Amino acid sequence: MAALALHFWFLHYQQPGAIIDYSNVAVRLRTVLFVTVDLSLLACGLLHGLNGLYQVLLDFGLRGRVQVWTARILVLLGVLVFVLGLSSVLKFAVTA
Amino acid sequence: MEHGPRPKVAPRPTWLPLVFAWEVMTMAFFTGKTLYDGAWRAYVNRSQVWNAVGMWAWLLHRITGLALVFYILLHILLMGTFLLQGRSAFDALLSLLMGNPFFLGLDLLLTAAVLYHGANGIRLLLFDLGVGFNRQKEIFWTFMALAALVYAAVLWVMVPEILARWR
Numbered sequence: 401m402a403a404l405a406l407h408f409w410f411l412h413y414q415q416p417g418a419i420i421d422y423s424n425v426a427v428r429l430r431t432v433l434f435v436t437v438d439l440s441l442l443a444c445g446l447l448h449g450l451n452g453l454y455q456v457l458l459d460f461g462l463r464g465r466v467q468v469w470t471a472r473i474l475v476l477l478g479v480l481v482f483v484l485g486l487s488s489v490l491k492f493a494v495t496a
Numbered sequence: 497m498e499h500g501p502r503p504k505v506a507p508r509p510t511w512l513p514l515v516f517a518w519e520v521m522t523m524a525f526f527t528g529k530t531l532y533d534g535a536w537r538a539y540v541n542r543s544q545v546w547n548a549v550g551m552w553a554w555l556l557h558r559i560t561g562l563a564l565v566f567y568i569l570l571h572i573l574l575m576g577t578f579l580l581q582g583r584s585a586f587d588a589l590l591s592l593l594m595g596n597p598f599f600l601g602l603d604l605l606l607t608a609a610v611l612y613h614g615a616n617g618i619r620l621l622l623f624d625l626g627v628g629f630n631r632q633k634e635i636f637w638t639f640m641a642l643a644a645l646v647y648a649a650v651l652w653v654m655v656p657e658i659l660a661r662w663r
Contacts, residue, residue, distance in 0.1 A: 442572065449565040456562065477569075485572045488579040 435489060442485045446478045553616055553636055560613040567606060597661045600654065607650050615639040 454474055462470055578586045593599045619639050622628055628635045 445568050446572075449561075449568050452561050453565050456558065481569060481572050481576075484576040488576040491580065 438489050439486065442482060442489070446482055450474045450478045549633060549636065557613060557616045557620075560609040563609055564606075564613060567609075595661065597658045600658045600661065604651070604654060604658075608647060611643040611647050612640075615643040 454471060457470060458467070574589070578589045616636070616639065619632070619635050622635065623632065
């Protein structure tokens with residue numbers, strides 16, 4: 401929640417109306433604080449969201465093999481999306 | 497894991513669903529009023545649950561949660577791929593998403609969903625910890641008031657920006 405609040409503040413409301421561009425992102429993602437905030441937000445958001453989606457599917461009566469495979473697919477989706485986000489965030493840290 | 501001997505119950509006769517279907521058809525044909533009364537009674541009994549704010553809170557929490565899951569996946573995919581494609585692609589995407597008043601309006605919907613889901617989520621977290629067990633309605637409305645205040649501040653800041661870009 402704290403990471404999300406920071407993300408919202410710095411990106412949208414600290415300078416309302418300002419359009420963020422690539423160099424703005426690059427400057428921010430060279431600092432340890434923002435890399436930490438963004439990566440922890442990425443991990444927590446994906447975990448919480450995909451787990452919530454799984455719980456909703458369970459409520460709709462997912463059972464047996466379908467349940468197991470749905471869980472595996474959601475985990476795989478989470479890992480793939482996390483790797484995509486991680487690579488885009490670390491791109492700036494590496495080229496700093 | 498042992499649960500003890502299974503209780504002996506008479507097996508359900510296979511013709512029971514047919515009897516049930518026949519009864520439903522005869523009721524529908526000759527006693528429409530009975531069916532109507534049944535439907536009305538079902539509606540009235542269910543509406544007692546929906547009269548309480550808790551059911552609405554749960555439903556809205558679920559709806560906002562699902563919307564946010566799909567949003568977060570789209571957001572990460574979009575931002576990730578365009579960041580990896582380089583400066584010009586990313587700048588073009590962000591100037592569209594942050595400059596177009598339609599997308600800024602969608603951002604306001606996103607903020608509302610995040611604020612509701614977050615505020616209700618904190619209430620659920622406190623409930624799970626045993627805090628305010630007997631004061632759920634008061635806690636719910638308190639958090640909703642706080643979320644409304646934050647949202648009012650967001651609208652105060654963003655609506656002039658959206659209107660300025662609309663012209």
